Amino acid sequence: MSSGEAPNAAMLTVFSERRSDLVITARETRAEGVVSLTLADPGGAQLPGWTPGAHIDLLLDDTVRQYSLCGPPGDQHTWRIAVLLDPDGRGGSKRVHQTLKTGDQVAVRGPRNHFPLHAAPRHIFIAGGIGITPIVPMIEVATEAGSDWRLYYGGRSRASMAFLDELEPYGEQVTIWPDDEKGLLPLDDILADPAEGVLVYCCGPEGLLAAAEQRCAAWPAGALHLERFSAKPQPEPAAGEEAPFEVVCQRSGLTVTVPPGQSIIDALDEQGVSVLSSCLEGVCGTCETQVLEGIPDHRDSLLSEDEREANEYMMVCVSRSKSGRLVLDL
Amino acid sequence: MKARDELGTLEATVTDARYYPAGPADLAGSGNYPLNCWYVVASSDEVGRSLLGRQVLGRRLLLFRRRDGQVAVLDDRCPHRAAPLSMGTLDGDQVVCRYHGFTYAADGECVRVPSQRHVPYGAQVRSYPVYERPPFVWVWPGNPARRRGTEPPDLPSLREPGWAVLGGSLEMAVNYMLLHDNALDRTHFPYVHPHRIHRGYVEDPPPLQVEVAETTVSYSRTFTPAPLADWQHEATGLPAGQEYTQRETGTFVSPALHVDEMDIIGPEPERQLFRGVFIRAFTPVDAGRTLIIWRGARNYAQGDESVTERLREVYEGTMTEDQPLLEAIQATTGGKVGYQVSAAADAAAIRAYQIVESLLAEERGRPALRRRPARRD
Numbered sequence: 001m002s003s004g005e006a007p008n009a010a011m012l013t014v015f016s017e018r019r020s021d022l023v024i025t026a027r028e029t030r031a032e033g034v035v036s037l038t039l040a041d042p043g044g045a046q047l048p049g050w051t052p053g054a055h056i057d058l059l060l061d062d063t064v065r066q067y068s069l070c071g072p073p074g075d076q077h078t079w080r081i082a083v084l085l086d087p088d089g090r091g092g093s094k095r096v097h098q099t100l101k102t103g104d105q106v107a108v109r110g111p112r113n114h115f116p117l118h119a120a121p122r123h124i125f126i127a128g129g130i131g132i133t134p135i136v137p138m139i140e141v142a143t144e145a146g147s148d149w150r151l152y153y154g155g156r157s158r159a160s161m162a163f164l165d166e167l168e169p170y171g172e173q174v175t176i177w178p179d180d181e182k183g184l185l186p187l188d189d190i191l192a193d194p195a196e197g198v199l200v201y202c203c204g205p206e207g208l209l210a211a212a213e214q215r216c217a218a219w220p221a222g223a224l225h226l227e228r229f230s231a232k233p234q235p236e237p238a239a240g241e242e243a244p245f246e247v248v249c250q251r252s253g254l255t256v257t258v259p260p261g262q263s264i265i266d267a268l269d270e271q272g273v274s275v276l277s278s279c280l281e282g283v284c285g286t287c288e289t290q291v292l293e294g295i296p297d298h299r300d301s302l303l304s305e306d307e308r309e310a311n312e313y314m315m316v317c318v319s320r321s322k323s324g325r326l327v328l329d330l
Numbered sequence: 331m332k333a334r335d336e337l338g339t340l341e342a343t344v345t346d347a348r349y350y351p352a353g354p355a356d357l358a359g360s361g362n363y364p365l366n367c368w369y370v371v372a373s374s375d376e377v378g379r380s381l382l383g384r385q386v387l388g389r390r391l392l393l394f395r396r397r398d399g400q401v402a403v404l405d406d407r408c409p410h411r412a413a414p415l416s417m418g419t420l421d422g423d424q425v426v427c428r429y430h431g432f433t434y435a436a437d438g439e440c441v442r443v444p445s446q447r448h449v450p451y452g453a454q455v456r457s458y459p460v461y462e463r464p465p466f467v468w469v470w471p472g473n474p475a476r477r478r479g480t481e482p483p484d485l486p487s488l489r490e491p492g493w494a495v496l497g498g499s500l501e502m503a504v505n506y507m508l509l510h511d512n513a514l515d516r517t518h519f520p521y522v523h524p525h526r527i528h529r530g531y532v533e534d535p536p537p538l539q540v541e542v543a544e545t546t547v548s549y550s551r552t553f554t555p556a557p558l559a560d561w562q563h564e565a566t567g568l569p570a571g572q573e574y575t576q577r578e579t580g581t582f583v584s585p586a587l588h589v590d591e592m593d594i595i596g597p598e599p600e601r602q603l604f605r606g607v608f609i610r611a612f613t614p615v616d617a618g619r620t621l622i623i624w625r626g627a628r629n630y631a632q633g634d635e636s637v638t639e640r641l642r643e644v645y646e647g648t649m650t651e652d653q654p655l656l657e658a659i660q661a662t663t664g665g666k667v668g669y670q671v672s673a674a675a676d677a678a679a680i681r682a683y684q685i686v687e688s689l690l691a692e693e694r695g696r697p698a699l700r701r702r703p704a705r706r707d
Contacts, residue, residue: 013674018543046484049545049584051692074479111544116688119695144475276540276677288674 012290015276017109018048019059024104025078030162033085034130035097038071039108040078047076052137053115053201053227056081058096059107064272065092068134068203068227069111070163073141079111082162084130115227117141120199123149124190126212128204129156134227135203136163139170152177154185154208191215194223203227245321249273249330250292264316264326273330275316282318289316293327296320361388363506363614364689365472368482369586370611370623373499374464377401381425383416386613386621387471391458392416394436396423402436403458403469409440410453463489465497465625466611468586472693483583487607487627494632496642497625502653504660506585506612506620507686512652513588513610514549514580514678522651526644530556530576540677545689547681548581558594561644565637566594566604566630582682585689587611605629608645618660622649 026038041047055068056079071080083096100106117123117138125142127135132153142149151170154177155161167174177185191200191212200223202212209226216224242260247267249256258267265275265287277287282300291314298308300315307313316328371386372393382393383406392406392415404425406414413429420426423436432453433442440453459470459477468482487493502509512518516538519527530536530553539550555573563570575595583589588610596602607627612620626645631637 012537013540013677014537015540015542015677018541018546018548045486046481048543051544051689054544072479074477076481112542113544113688116692118692141476144478145473146475276674276680 019109021105021107024102027102032160034162036082038078038080050111052117052141053134054111054113056111057109060095063092070133070136073137082133119145122198123147124200125151126202127153128208131204152190187211187215194219200224246325248327250327277317280317282315287315287317288313290329294323294325297322363585364693366476367585368468369613370466371469372467381416381420386615394420396436401460401462401467403460404438405456483587493627495625495627496638499623501621503619504656506614508656509612510682511679517675528556528559542681545685547678549678550579552577565640585686
């Protein structure tokens with residue numbers, strides 16, 4: 001908003017996630033190919049709170065990697081993440097393994113939580129490989145909250161499975177299931193008895209999640225909670241009369257194609273650019289976004305005719321584009 | 331966690347920001363505050379070697395200071411015939427009930443029943459985890475096991491040298507979330523506090539930068555240089571009419587605490603930072619009342635009593651100007667807020683409702699409303 005505008009100029013809201021520069025205070029090998037990093041504020045300040053299942057973004061030069069927080073949730077001065085070296089990956093884990101060391105500064109964003117733990121009399125935790133990370137703080141909190149929980153933890157081999165030492169005190173509540181000794185996790189047995197009041201939390205590779213989903217089909221709705229490492233394959237949206245168009249996020253430097261049947265806000269969200277919204281019906285104005293280039297197809301109920309013609313702002317929850325390309329101040 | 335995706339440079343990634351809580355109405359039930367959280371129960375100077383009764387967090391609490399200086403917090407009710415223990419006496423570190431002399435240790439255990447030799451089974455008063463970080467005494471009303479390792483928020487301006495601090499407390503007949511909503515909102519200032527703001531609020535409001543993490547949300551904005559409001563000029567001693575850059579930040583630290591920072595950048599070449607920190611602990615009394623224990627810290631004019639009094643008027647005046655409106659809203663809605671419309675400037679407040687909603691969901695064991703399945707890409 002430039003100065004010199006009329007009095008009572010509209011106030012713009014820019015929404016972003018908390019970003020902090022932290023220092024690595026410890027780096028430890030947790031298993032074959034797994035290192036953990038302990039992060040703290042350089043000045044020793046308290047870090048924002050989080051709950052089990054939360055993750056942070058690690059901002060590495062031009063890439064962003066997401067890692068679950070796996071330290072004690074009560075610790076307000078340090079965060080811990082664990083990183084599996086993926087030799088076939090796109091380089092993020094290699095960079096963590098090869099270049100990050102104690103004393104280095106790293107930029108992080110968050111935490112946020114898409115895998116929150118809910119209180120229940122009983123929890124079944126199922127972890128595959130590095131999917132153990134969000135589960136570690138979950139069992140701590142479940143224990144404190146008095147849940148009668150069980151953990152089934154599968155992995156390639158015992159040597160590749162992180163945090164076995166920290167799980168040991170839990171005794172028979174934890175079942176360690178290395179593939180090379182016992183084969184795949186026996187989900188048919190683990191999830192054999194659907195029961196009210198039992199919540200299932202599963203994190204691991206897609207194969208494990210798909211299998212858990214299948215086995216939980218007979219469970220009460222909402223019993224199964226999953227966290228995916230990558231997007232699940234989605235069916236193509238049905239092609240309607242709408243034409244696809246391109247949205248350029250000027251500040252993020254990101255270009256997103258919005259297909260027919262999908263809203264701008266959803267398309268941006270999938271690429272990690274989120275716009276605060278509330279109604280998703282074009283009535284509240286929360287998602288108002290500045291248009292830098294292009295002609296929106298306004299479908300909201302807020303803007304006046306004059307404002308529509310000015311093409312300066314749009315509601316990205318419902319509005320689309322008349323031009324093939326829209327440049328937004330995001 | 332395993333590396334997932336290359337997302338490039340991101341401005342914002344709050345994928346569940348869109349879940350408008352099915353309505354603040356859902357949070358307006360009898361106890362819409364999480365229990366697994368530290369709340370300010372009193373200021374340090376209120377708690378001494380006498381028994382203090384305090385009604386907060388839907389219960390009656392008894393506070394006193396032990397001989398070693400530690401604060402003890404117990405339920406203010408004798409398990410025998412329900413007499414408030416705060417009507418009794420403090421004998422060493424033991425509380426003696428006014429009614430029959432039942433005597434309790436500072437941890438709540440009954441140690442003596444004058445009429446008989448043995449203490450009856452079940453004669454135990456609940457005690458609460460306490461954490462004193464002067465000037466605040468914090469209490470944990472929830473599951474004691476869940477507090478392990480946690481500390482209340484640290485407030486450096488209240489403990490570090492170089493700050494002058496004033497404060498007080500008041501009670502309002504409003505739900506505590508209405509106070510958070512109000513504290514995160516700057517757009518009511520030109521209407522409710524018009525004489526307390528500078529020109530930038532009305533003429534050229536800069537973008538509101540809202541920053542979120544899982545359990546916190548803050549807003550900040552930096553104004554283009556503008557003349558100071560009268561009280562700012564009086565408190566800082568900076569000349570009226572001169573234009574200064576100002577920045578303000580407000581943070582929902584937890585359901586129990588809101589912190590505002592207001593900075594004025596002084597003139598060249600020193601560019602001295604005049605910082606005021608306004609700290610408000612919101613402690614629910616019940617669904618319709620909230621105890622506000624507040625402090626104002628400043629890093630300038632530390633020894634000047636007239637500045638302290640000027641700022642006291644500003645802080646207290648701002649709150650008492652809000653009070654009739656907020657209490658009228660509470661009365662109108664009966665605590666069921668159910669806003670019909672939100673504006674873009676409500677982004678931070680909407681997020682605070684969402685945070686509280688998910689904390690409550692976690693604590694009560696029901697999934698948060700309208701949450702999408704967990705997904706990452």
